[in-house]
Amino acid sequence: MxxxxxxxxxxxxxxxxxxxxxxxxxxxxxxxxxxxxxxxxxxxxxxxxxxxASVKMLPTYVYRTPDGTERGKYLALDLGGTNFRVLVVKIRTGMRNSVRMYNKIYAIPLEIMQGTGEELFDHIVQCISDFLDYMGMKNTRLPLGFTFSFPCSQTGIDKGDLVCWTKGFKATECEGYDVVDMLREAIKRRNEFDLDIVAIVNDTVGTMMTCAYEDPKCQIGLIAGTGSNVCYMEEMKNIEFVEGDEGQMCVNTEWGGFxxxxxxxxxxxxxxxxxxxxxxxxxxxxxxxxxxxxxxxxxxxxxxxxxxxxxxxxxxxxxxxxxxxxxxxxxxxxxxxxxxxxxxxxxxxxxxxxxxxxxxxxxxxxxxxxxxxxxxxxxxxxxxxxxxxxxxxxxxxxxxxxxxxxxxxxxxxxxxxxxxxxxxxxxxxxxSEDGSGKGAALITAVAQHLLCVQFTLRDIMARFRREMENGLGRDTNPTATVKMLPTFVRSIPDGSEKGDFIALDLGGSNFRILRVKVSHEKKQTVQMESQIYETPEDIIHGSGSRLFDHVAECLGDFMEKQKIKDKKLPIGFTFSFPCAHTKLDEAVLLTWTKRFKASGVEGMDVVKLLNKAIKKRGVNIMAVVNDTVGTMMTCGFDDQRCEVGIIIGTGTNACYMEELRHIDLVEGDEGRMCINTEWGAFGDDGTLEDIRTEFDREIDRGSPNPGKQLFEKMVSGMYMGELVRLILVKMAKEGLLFEGRITPELLTKGKIETKHVSAIEKSKEGLTKAEEILTRLGVEPSEDDCIAVQHVCAIVSFRSANLIAATLGAILTRLKDNKNTPRLRTTVGIDGSLYKIHLISHPSVSARYARRLHKTVRRLVPESDVRFLLSESGSGKGAAMVTAWASRLADQTRQIAETLAEFRLTKEQLLEVKKRMRTEIQNGLSKNTQSTATVKMLPTYVRSTPDGTGERSTAIRCIFLKIGKQMTRILDMQ
CATH class of the missing domain: 3.40.367.20 (Hexokinase; domain 1)
Structure with a gap:
């Protein structure tokens, strides 16, 4: 048994x-x-x-986790099961661990879960109304975050179309509809209160955000309860069906469908x-x-x-x-x-x-x-x-x-x-101790912060637009920080340019000379040969005569190597510093920038100084432009819609084609002229003080030109690496990095370069680069240190791209207004190491900086189609294009002059005409010669002009008629 x-x-x-x-x-x-x-x-x-795909990987439009700076009072709704929760979340002082919450839970009966959509959302709004009564907040318009824990297809942070119900819900007329709109309609139907619905998220994202507020390393959310799901922060470049490539976005995997x-x-x-x-x-x-x-x-x-x-x-x-x-x-x-x-x-x-x-x-x-x-x-x-x-x-x-x-x-x-x-x-x-409702409030706070960023950029855009107006006005130009300098370049290349030109390109420590041949055989082609010459520091900071003698020596060397010493070629001069033009071949230097300090040049015509240095070379300076104008002209050769040029490199600047009628400093109202904005000085009058940081001010104090070029110091490549270094030093001093260790190398100015910032910012190899660069600076970084440094680099770089986008947006809106068109279609020519250094495998495919710039411009100027065209040949080719245009204009002027030359009379010729006329007058008056005289001198029998003594009016009519051989004389007198 x-x-x-x-x-x-x-x-x-x-x-x-x-x-x-x-x-x-x-x-x-x-x-x-x-x-x-x-x-x-x-x-x-x-x-x-x-x-x-069975795992839908839905975009949430949540671009970052909380950073501890969020603050304010928010309403949060949490719908994801048989219970519905309403919360008020107060985030105090913008510091972590300072959140207070008040909430109330409401049941959702089965008949409502599986009834109609209108019944469901009316029930939700009834619960909100009860909660606001309970909290005494019905008259307060709060920003609202809505945790909606069902699969939604989002096209924005406040837009979510329900894909399908899960977890026993079956309310009709909801699937395929925007649940945010349904909630808004239900609020309108009740007509008791108003809410600003800022964000819709699911419980998984809310959970991630709640925990990320406590732990910045939290970048994944998991729900293991009534339902099962995961979300995480994905690289934007990997989300192919969402526009944009830079940064991250939280993806709601909806892995329950796996x-x-x-x-x-x-x-x-x-x-x-x-x-x-x-x-x-x-x-x-x-x-x-x-x-x-x-x-x-x-x-x-x-x-x-x-x-x-x-x-x-x-x-x-x-x-x-x-x-x-x-x-x-x-x-x-x-x-x-x-x-x-x-x-x-x-x-x-x-x-x-x-x-x-x-x-x-x-x-x-x-x-x-x-x-x-x-x-x-x-x-x-x-x-x-x-x-x-x-x-x-x-x-x-x-x-x-x-x-x-x-x-x-x-x-x-x-x-x-x-x-x-x-x-x-x-x-x-x-x-997550506080559930996903707190997360919804935090997402609402983050979203509001991003909206504030956008508002700030639009505000900066408006400020720059005002500065442009000041620079163009005759009365306001002398005190304007954005000088809006006329360049006397009146058109972009039209395809008819041809010839052999030399281009000089001076704008940094390297000086470039190019020979540019523009020919017309079957189609217009450009051939270029160039050589780079170094400009030593002692010449940059020496006298003006030494600087231009150095340019002349380099030019002589180049002409000898090109075997063109005996040719008289027109020269275009790219001079990348603020100049006041009076015509195309005259440019008075206003101020040095980019560390140049050569004496005796400011206030002088740089063309005259250069011509004096190169007068023995037998060449002729026909045009002087800056690198920005050169970039626009280079890109304009390839795309005739190009009417804006931007430099984002060691320095930064922009130019564009302005209507002549708006340029008070130049005579004439017809046509257009390229304006060199010199936007690097934007903010020199204090316009940007509210957005400048302590690090910007420290950079400015240590620069060769304190108080000047403040915008340039916030965005350009010359200062970006130093900005990052100063931030890292402060973070280390506060014990936030490198366990508080600060090495002499980290304290040394210039040890972090812009190329380092760009390398660290790259998503994959960036952390390895960060470790390598920081090790060279004597610190032994942890993985967390490297992630933090990468984040700092991204913030500094993104700020630069955002500010450039705002000022460019002001130029584009001005072009749009000038053309009085509902939609602007234009091309922006762009050059500069900061922009180029962020480019990857193919020049037309730009990485983070460029993508951020393009995306922000599209957001700030939505009524525009803007093509960004990289200048492949630099601004030297553009100087040659301006020279070609000037040469063509000179040729046209010469041909017209030759045609009209025989109509021009010298003083001697005019005296001879006077003498001959005097002779003929005498002949016409003489009885013997009158019959053969060419000047007949006919008598009129009017013997005097009125002398003003007559007391009565007199009317005299004299008519002489000659018919055949007879003449009739009639004389009426009164």
Whole structure:
């Protein structure tokens, strides 16, 4: 008998083990799940495969996590299950750990969950109304963040179309509609209060933001509760169906849909299929039905029924309660020691052995759920590590959900699985204590901050527009900081230019000379040969005569090498410093910039100084332009729509084609002329003091020209590296970097260059570069140090791009207004090392800085189509184009002069005409010669002119008629 009992128990044990074996996943199976999840993550990000991907990778338009500067009072709504929560969140003083929350929970009855959309949102608004009454805040218009924990397709942070209901919701006329609009309409219908709906997020994103407020390393959110989902911060360049490439955006994976394409059928059990078949959305959310709390209890119930049918549980008796769907809620008390009392409460007559088996079933189902979540998480953290180009990654995951919070082993199994499947990632998990509602408020705060940034840029745009007006006005120009200098360049190349020219390009420590040949054979072509000459520091800071003698010597060397010493070629001179032009070949230097300090040049005509130095060379300076104008003309040769030129390099400047009628400093109203804005001096009058930082002021104090070129010092390449260095020094002093260590190298001015900033900013290899550069500075940076330094570089670089975009936006709106067109179509020619150094594999594909600039311009001037054209040949070619234009103009003038030359009379000729006329007058008056005279001198018999003495009016009419040979004279007198 004992043997028979033992055999029966062994057989029963085997049946139970066989049933539960399908829930035990091997390491190989988990690796396969990870790999398949990774494939689906990538497919969801790709433009072509996104529509059919099972993991939708939905953009959230949340561009960053909180940085501790957020402040204010916000309303948050949290809808994601049978309970709906309304909160007021107060963030005080903009510091971390200073959030106070007040909330109230409202139930959502089943008939509303599965009724109409209008009924659902009316119920939500009724709950909001009750809460605002409770808080006494009905008359306050609060910014609102809406946590909506269902799959949504977003086109903006405040726009979300419901893709499909999950978690038992089935309200009609909602799927495919914008839930923010539905909430706004419901608020209007109630007509009791008004709210500013700033952001819509799902609970996963809200959880990440809540935890990121406490831990800046948190860049992943996980929900393991009624539903299952993950979000994380993805590189923008990887999200192919969203415009823009720089920075990051939080992606809502909606990984609950993983498996919809049957790629996890090998690990699904018949119980999973039964649960799926009996759900509200068969065939959908298959991964969620294997991992989330809403379905685990139902999987357990179906396993228990199966075991009972085989006589392995409850003495083989299946009660009506056990047949009832939803009898086992996944509140995870099933995994605790009170299993038997719970079974009794449910009317299930159980033995001690039954309790043990039920506990095993619950353990197997929940263990598999934790392992599957771990495999999915391993795919996510490995992707982030590869995005950043790291060998090892340290990152934090913010977690919420009853399954994670209450199950005694779920979190441990999840962490162990991630550790095994992603060994190169150190992943910390922190629990969201305040739920996703706080996260919605924080996202609203971040979104409002970004709106403020946009408002600030528009404000700067307006300020620069006013400065442009001042610079163009005759009365206001003398005191304007933006000088708006006329260049006397009146058109861009029109394709008729030709000839052989020399271009000189002086604007930095390197001086370039070019020979430019423009020919017309089958089509217009340009051939260029150039040579770079160094300009030593002692010449840059010496006398003006030494500087121009150096230019002349370099020119002589170049002409000798080109074998053109005996040719008289026209020269175009690119002189990249602020000059006042009186005509195309006259330019008075206003002030040196870019570290140049040559004496005796400011206030002088640089063309005369250069001509004096090169007079023995037999060449002729026909035009002087700055590098900005040269860039516009270079790009204008390739694209005749180009009417703006920008330099973003060692210095920064812009020029554009202005209507002559608006340029008070130049005579004439017809046509256009290129204006050199000299925008580097923007802010010299204090206009930008509200946005300048302590680091900007320190840079300015240590510069050769304190108080001048303030805008240039905030955005140009000459100062960007130094800005980063000063910020790092302060952070180190405050113990935020390098464990407070400050080395002599870090304290040395100029040790961090702009090229270092650009290298560190790159997403993948940037952290490696940061470590390399910081090591050379004598610090031993941790991975966190490198991430922080990369963030500093990005902020400094992005500020530069944003400010340039704002000032360029002012120029573009002026062009649009000048043309009186609803939409501006134009091209911006652009050059400069800061812009170019951010370019990657192909010149037309720009990296972070350029993308940020382009995107911000589009946002600030939405009624425009702007093409950014990189100047491939620098401004020297542009100087040659101006010279070609001047030569063409000179040729045209000469031809006209030659045509009109015979109409020009000298003084001697005019005296001779006078003499001959005098002779003919005498001949006409003389009786003997009158008949042959050419000047007839006919008498009129009018003997005097009026002398004013007549007292009565006199009318005299004299008519002489000659018909044939007869003449009639009539004389009337009165």
């Amino acid at each position: 004992v043997t028979a009992v033992a055999q029966r128990l062994a057989s029963q044990r085997k049946e139970i083990d066989d049933t539960l074996a399908a829930f035990a996943l091997s390491p190989t199976q988990l690796q396969e799940v990870k790999a398949k999840m990774r494939v689906e993550l990538e497919r969801g990000l790709k433009k072509d495969s996104h529509p059919t 498996g919809a394409n049957d790629n996890i059928e090998d690990i699904r059990t018949r119980y999973d299929r039964e649960v799926d078949g009996g759900s509200l959305n068969p065939g959908k959310q298959r991964f969620e039905k294997m991992t989330s709390g809403m379905y685990l209890g139902e999987i357990v119930r179906r396993i228990l029924i199966d075991l009972t049918k085989h006589g392995l549980l409850f003495r083989g008796r299946i009660t009506e309660r056990l047949k009832t769907k939803g009898i086992f809620e996944t509140n995870d008390r099933l995994a605790l020691l009170q299993v038997r009392s719970i079974l009794q409460h449910l009317g299930l007559d159980s033995t001690c052995d039954d309790s043990i088996i039920v506990k095993e079933v619950c353990g197997a189902v929940s263990r598999r759920a934790a392992q599957l979540c771990g495999a999915g998480m391993a795919a996510v953290v490995d992707k982030i590590r590869e995005n950043r180009g790291l060998d090892n990654l340290e990152i934090t995951v913010g977690v919420d959900g009853t399954l994670y919070k209450l199950h005694p082993h779920f979190s441990t199994i999840l962490k162990d699985t991630v550790r095994e499947l992603a060994p190169n990632c150190k992943v910390d998990f922190i629990l």
